[in-house]
Amino acid sequence: MTETWLLIFALAAATFTVRLSGYLLGRRVPEHGPWARGLQALPGCLILSLVTYLLMQGGPLEWAAGAASLTIALATRSLPLAMAGGIAAICLLRAYF
Amino acid sequence: MTLQEITRSSPARSQLTAGLRDILPLAVGVGVYGLAFGLLAAQAQMDGLQTGVMGTIVFAGSSQIIAVERLVAGAGAGAALLAGLALNLRLLLITASLRDEFAGRPWWQVVLGVHLATDENWALMHAMRARGRRTGYWYLVGGGLGLVAVWVLATVAGASFATAVPEPKALGMDFAFTAAFIAILRSLWSGSAMLLPWIGSIAVVLLAGLLTPLDPTWTLILGGLSGAAIAGVLGSD
Numbered sequence: 001m002t003e004t005w006l007l008i009f010a011l012a013a014a015t016f017t018v019r020l021s022g023y024l025l026g027r028r029v030p031e032h033g034p035w036a037r038g039l040q041a042l043p044g045c046l047i048l049s050l051v052t053y054l055l056m057q058g059g060p061l062e063w064a065a066g067a068a069s070l071t072i073a074l075a076t077r078s079l080p081l082a083m084a085g086g087i088a089a090i091c092l093l094r095a096y097f
Numbered sequence: 098m099t100l101q102e103i104t105r106s107s108p109a110r111s112q113l114t115a116g117l118r119d120i121l122p123l124a125v126g127v128g129v130y131g132l133a134f135g136l137l138a139a140q141a142q143m144d145g146l147q148t149g150v151m152g153t154i155v156f157a158g159s160s161q162i163i164a165v166e167r168l169v170a171g172a173g174a175g176a177a178l179l180a181g182l183a184l185n186l187r188l189l190l191i192t193a194s195l196r197d198e199f200a201g202r203p204w205w206q207v208v209l210g211v212h213l214a215t216d217e218n219w220a221l222m223h224a225m226r227a228r229g230r231r232t233g234y235w236y237l238v239g240g241g242l243g244l245v246a247v248w249v250l251a252t253v254a255g256a257s258f259a260t261a262v263p264e265p266k267a268l269g270m271d272f273a274f275t276a277a278f279i280a281i282l283r284s285l286w287s288g289s290a291m292l293l294p295w296i297g298s299i300a301v302v303l304l305a306g307l308l309t310p311l312d313p314t315w316t317l318i319l320g321g322l323s324g325a326a327i328a329g330v331l332g333s334d
Contacts, residue, residue, distance in 0.1 A: 004143055007174040011164055012154035014182045019211040022192030023199060038329030042194045043223045044285040045298040045324025046187070047278050049317045050216070052302040054275045062272065069276040073283040077228070079221070080122040082283075086276025091269035 061097060065090040109235040116218065116232070116239025119225065123217045124243050126273035127158065128251040129265050134162055135255015136262045141168045148256040152249040156212065160184040161252075183314050190321055191219050198222075198234045210234060213241025217277070224284035293331060298324030 029035045055066055069086035076082070131152070138148045143165070155161055164181030168174070192211045199207050218240030225232045255262050265271045302320035305311050311319075 003174045004141065004147055004168070007164060007168065007177055008147060008151045008155065010174070010178050011160065011181045012151070014178065015155050015157050015160065015185050015188070016212060018182070018185050018188050019192045019214060020208075022189040023195065023207060023211050025189065026193035026196035027199075029193070029196065034329035034332075036329075037332045038325040039194055039196065041291070041294050041328030041332070042190055042321060042325040043220070044282065044291060045294055045328070046190055046194075046317070046321035047216075047220050047282055047285065048295055048298045048324065049302045049320030051275060051278045051282060052299050052320065053306065053313060053317055054278075056303070056306050058275075062275070065272055066275060066279055069279045070283065073280040077284065079119075079224070079277060079280045079284075082280035083122050083126070083273055083276045086272055086279070087269040090272040094269070 061090065061093040064093055108231070112231070112233060112235035113239035113242075115230075116222070116236040116241075117243045119221055119236075120218055120240035120243040123221065123240075123274075123277055124247040126270060126277065127217065127244055128247045129263075129268065129270040129273070130158055130162075131248050131251025132255035132262045133265050134158065134165070135252045135257070136259050137162065137165050137169065138252065138256040139259035141165050143256060145253045145257050149249050149253045152252045153245065155181075156245055156248065157181075157185050157188065157215065158248065183312065186314055187216075187317055187321075188214065190318065191216070195219070195237070198237060202234065206234070210238060210241075213238055213245065215241065215244060217274075218244060220278065220281045224281040227284045227287060290332060291328075294324040294328040297327040 026039065029039050051066075055062060058066075065086050068089040069082045072078075072085040073082040135148060138151075143151075151161060160181035163184050164177040167177035167180050172180075192214050195210070195214060199210055202210070214237065218237055221240055222232045222237045225236070265273075298320045301323040302316055305316040305319055306313075309316075
């Protein structure tokens with residue numbers, strides 16, 4: 001199974017290179033101005049893109065469960081509760097629809 | 098910050114433990130996915146050692162899943178590597194945005210920090226900071242250490258006891274991260290200055306997803322960059 005070991009080490013090296021390159025890239029961004037503002041806004045925009053994509057993969061049931069998670073998050077600001085509520089909602093919805 | 102300072106009680110140590118504690122609910126989701134990945138690894142004839150080593154030194158769940166899935170499909174190691182790498186390009190943006198956390202730190206802390214940076218602990222760090230908590234480098238590392246431990250244990254367990262592993266979807270766990278990231282977004286929302294960048298991100302992802310045959314990886318990166326670009330061009334310091 002040397003092919004598997006080869007894949008493991010190559011993927012590890014490639015992944016670490018990507019992670020380190022990001023850091024080196026971020027260091028070159030100036031402290032102020034448009035580039036700095038963009039870098040500051042990046043985390044939220046990236047996570048939002050991820051959520052949008054994940055919800056696009058689902059259907060009405062997932063959207064309803066997403067709305068349930070958001071409602072709980074707005075009401076409680078608690079990550080564990082929003083997670084548990086979303087998971088419970090999707091289980092119930094899938095069981096009954 | 099030296100090793101001695103970390104082992105004494107310090108802000109670093111309290112952040113490390115806070116990061117470990119706060120990551121728990123997300124670690125449960127990671128654990129379920131780890132079991133599912135272990136199942137896939139077993140199908141690819143990988144043993145516990147290979148699975149454990151991969152989890153430790155790659156430490157990127159979705160890219161491990163796609164790479165091993167390609168291997169199972171008989172695509173060859175080269176194609177598997179490319180697929181896994183493409184999915185990880187997102188990490189470039191994640192570590193780039195960690196600039197301030199790594200500023201002025203010794204190289205070993207940078208190496209450790211970038212390796213432990215994943216969607217979950219990075220997003221959690223930003224969410225908690227937006228809520229007024231002091232979260233920085235050691236908070237990120239604490240969360241990352243918790244995640245890597247759970248990920249390695251769960252993937253090795255899944256590979257070793259493949260027959261007893263539940264399907265994440267059957268438990269509703271496929272929705273765990275969507276729910277978690279929705280909660281994290283709620284914490285990251287800091288006011289109307291973010292409205293246009295966020296609308297831009299959503300629009301780009303929707304349009305790219307519906308109208309182009311783009312790979313999800315590129316859709317995500319485009320969406321994130323578009324929002325950041327809008328914030329950079331339209332915003333003010």
